Amino acid sequence: xxxxxxxxxxxxxxxxSGRLPEQDPVGPPDGAVAAAxxxxxxxxxxxxxxxxxxxxxxxxxxxxxxxxxAHIFGVEMWERFSFxxxxxxxxxxxxxxxxxxxxxxDQATATGIVGAYGGTVYLSTILGAWVADRLLGSERVLFFxxxxxxxxxxxxxxxxxxxxxxxxxxLVAVGSGGLKANATAVVGTLYSPKDARRDAGFSLFxxxxxxxxxLGPIVTGALQSSLGFHWGFAAAAVxxxxxxxxxxxxxxxxxxxxxxxxxPLPANRRGLMIGIAAAGLVVIVVLVxxxxxxxxxxxxxxxxxxxxxxxAYFAVxxxxxxxxxxxxxxxxxxxxxxxxNVGFWSLYQQQFTVLTIYSDERLNRMIFGWEMPIPxxxxxxxxxxxxxxxxxxxxxxxxxxRAPSAPVKFSLxxxxxxxxxxxxxxxxxxxxxxTPLLAIVLILFVFTVAELFISPPGLSVTTKLAxxxxxxxxxxxxxxxxxxxxxxxxxxAQFYDPKNEIPYFTILxxxxxxxxxxxxxxxxxxxxxxxxxx
Numbered sequence: 001x002x003x004x005x006x007x008x009x010x011x012x013x014x015x016x017s018g019r020l021p022e023q024d025p026v027g028p029p030d031g032a033v034a035a036a037x038x039x040x041x042x043x044x045x046x047x048x049x050x051x052x053x054x055x056x057x058x059x060x061x062x063x064x065x066x067x068x069x070a071h072i073f074g075v076e077m078w079e080r081f082s083f084x085x086x087x088x089x090x091x092x093x094x095x096x097x098x099x100x101x102x103x104x105x106d107q108a109t110a111t112g113i114v115g116a117y118g119g120t121v122y123l124s125t126i127l128g129a130w131v132a133d134r135l136l137g138s139e140r141v142l143f144f145x146x147x148x149x150x151x152x153x154x155x156x157x158x159x160x161x162x163x164x165x166x167x168x169x170x171l172v173a174v175g176s177g178g179l180k181a182n183a184t185a186v187v188g189t190l191y192s193p194k195d196a197r198r199d200a201g202f203s204l205f206x207x208x209x210x211x212x213x214x215l216g217p218i219v220t221g222a223l224q225s226s227l228g229f230h231w232g233f234a235a236a237a238v239x240x241x242x243x244x245x246x247x248x249x250x251x252x253x254x255x256x257x258x259x260x261x262x263x264p265l266p267a268n269r270r271g272l273m274i275g276i277a278a279a280g281l282v283v284i285v286v287l288v289x290x291x292x293x294x295x296x297x298x299x300x301x302x303x304x305x306x307x308x309x310x311x312a313y314f315a316v317x318x319x320x321x322x323x324x325x326x327x328x329x330x331x332x333x334x335x336x337x338x339x340x341n342v343g344f345w346s347l348y349q350q351q352f353t354v355l356t357i358y359s360d361e362r363l364n365r366m367i368f369g370w371e372m373p374i375p376x377x378x379x380x381x382x383x384x385x386x387x388x389x390x391x392x393x394x395x396x397x398x399x400x401x402r403a404p405s406a407p408v409k410f411s412l413x414x415x416x417x418x419x420x421x422x423x424x425x426x427x428x429x430x431x432x433x434x435t436p437l438l439a440i441v442l443i444l445f446v447f448t449v450a451e452l453f454i455s456p457p458g459l460s461v462t463t464k465l466a467x468x469x470x471x472x473x474x475x476x477x478x479x480x481x482x483x484x485x486x487x488x489x490x491x492x493a494q495f496y497d498p499k500n501e502i503p504y505f506t507i508l509x510x511x512x513x514x515x516x517x518x519x520x521x522x523x524x525x526x527x528x529x530x531x532x533x534x
Contacts, residue, residue: 065201066190071250075146076183077208078243082153082236083176084382085216088375090114091356093229094165101228103162105295108494111353112299115490117169118349119302122483123309124177126476131178133472134265138182138189139258143251145178146244153237157230162295168233189257203393207386212239214382221375232375299491306484310338313477317470326531327467333529334465334474336519337458338481340410343515344454345485346492347417347508348447351378353493354504355440358424361498363440364433372437380441384448392452405527405534406461411520413454418512420446421505428501464533 061067094110096102105113128145132138152171155164187205191197216239220232265273287293293301317323317331356374359365365372396403404412423443427435459478466474496504519526527534 063204065197065204068190068250068253068255069187069201069205071247071253072142072183072187073205073208074250075142075243075247076179076205077212078239078246079146079149079176079179079183080209080212081216081219081239081243082149082212083172083216084213084378085220085239085375086153086156086172086233086236087114087352088217088378089220089224089229089232090117091353092360092374093224096229101230103165105162107357109296111357111493111496112297112490113169113295114353115349115487115493116298116302117173118352118490119299119306119483119487120170120173121176121180122479122486123302123306124174125181125479126177127174128178128181129472129476132182132185133262135261137259137261138185139251139254141178142182142186143247145175145182146240146247148172148175149179150237150240150244151175153233153240157233157237186254186258189255203390206389210382210386214379214386217375217378221373224375225373299487302487303484303491306480306487310477310480310484313473313480317467317473317477320467320470322469323467329529329531330465330533331467331470331474333526333531333533334462334477336522336526337407337410337461338477340414340515340519341454341458341478341481342485342488343512344410344414344417344450345482346488347421347512348451349486349489350493351381351444351447353490354496357493357496357498358435359440361432362427362430362435364436366433367437377440377444380444381448384445385451388448388452389456392456405523406457406530407519407523407526409453409457411516411523413450413452414516414519415513416446416450416453418509418514418516420450421509421512424505425502428505429499461533465530 058066062070062073091110091114093102094105094113095107096104098104128141132141136144148171152168152173152175154168155171156168158164159167187202191201216236219235219239223235224232284293314331314335318328320328323331355377359374359377363377365374365376420443423439423446427439459475462474462478463471492508
């Protein structure tokens with residue numbers, strides 16, 4: 001699901017700053033409707049006045065939610081449609097031969113590019129949050145990012161060869177990062193912190209995310225298999241265009257808070273920032289032209305950049321003189337969770353690398369004489385997420401304080417993810433098309449269970465552990481763990497050999513289980529470092 005949860009946590013203060021709530025991101029709809037009681041006209045007037053001033057949009061036309069939510073729901077659904085639709089056919093487009101409509105790129109290099117691209121999306125969320133906080137506000141960044149995404153899909157659809165691939169992926173990565181970072185903050189501005197509809201509103205928003213993620217690979221996969229890759233990329237562009245059209249008409253109805261610039265950059269520093277950005281671009285171009293950054297080492301470059309950024313963030317926060325001893329201890333307690341999260345995403349994100357190759361070469365996709373397109377496999381996970389997320393939300397709600405602590409959830413998520421990789425072993429090294437479709441459905445079910453243990457609580461515990469002064473930086477650290485894991489997923493995929501799969505699935509599955517067991521054994525000291533946060 002590629003971090004779909006990370007795109008919809010709201011700012012508990014209702015700002016457009018991109019900060020995220022101290023709560024699990026997926027909660028069950030409230031469902032409670034207050035009983036109507038007779039009130040005097042004066043009391044009704046006073047209540048109306050209070051309601052008007054509490055920061056919520058009290059419109060209920062969109063399934064009991066503010067009508068403005070429909071516009072954000074729409075643009076996010078179509079963005080996810082285009083994002084996952086494109087990603088569903090991206091890898092096979094790169095390694096299929098030119099005669100098959102692809103680019104003929106070496107398979108190992110292609111998987112590295114997919115990993116580097118995914119990592120860059122999450123790196124871009126940090127840039128998108130910064131631009132929103134300092135320059136434009138969340139709503140404007142969301143709007144402009146959608147245009148950038150559409151331009152990227154158009155480039156993939158129309159521009160030929162590797163240059164079209166490069167231009168398209170850069171634009172989609174930067175745009176998706178900007179939209180992912182800010183759509184949540186805009187939704188948060190529709191509700192006051194105490195609005196009873198808040199969880200239900202975010203659950204509805206989350207439904208749009210997974211609806212788009214389900215439909216995208218279905219449409220692009222069907223077009224790719226029948227008409228060609230560029231028709232699939234064009235469908236992704238059309239989907240983003242539909243989202244933009246709807247949003248363009250509805251964005252004026254969003255509250256003014258969605259356009260607030262939380263921490264405006266002083267005018268006298270804008271020139272410096274522009275200079276730094278320009279210098280960074282020049283350095284990247286020089287490194288590409290001189291061959292230091294190449295297609296075959298792109299994943300490694302993204303891994304190193306992300307790792308350096310994460311270490312720098314940790315050093316700055318832990319070394320700050322402006323936080324208390326308890327706050328510093330909590331940040332140190334976050335380090336084991338960060339490491340396990342990286343390990344989890346480095347396996348989970350192989351849905352778009354190793355699983356795609358496996359579906360192409362090993363999976364029996366014949367259904368009553370009809371061959372299912374490869375990208376349709378990527379639509380299985382969103383179905384399970386839609387079904388199971390509500391189940392997990394109810395379970396955690398029922399358990400209350402008896403629910404497992406965050407370290408326990410992280411450890412279980414990692415171990416279950418390792419188990420999912422071990423489930424490939426009964427069919428490993430088989431003949432072409434020898435793995436039954438139901439086997440992949442089972443494996444992706446386990447993928448989803450693992451995700452629901454580790455992904456929804458991730459940002460929740462991050463915001464709880466964050467020192468007040470470094471709230472946004474801690475959220476950036478969480479995104480960096482996903483970026484690092486995603487890039488590693490692409491790098492690891494180069495070691496996957498369809499002719500000798502047993503070592504690959506055994507070693508990676510075993511490492512994930514050991515990682516989870518190590519955290520489980522360290523739960524007590526980690527909780528001690530977390531100083532009361534669970």
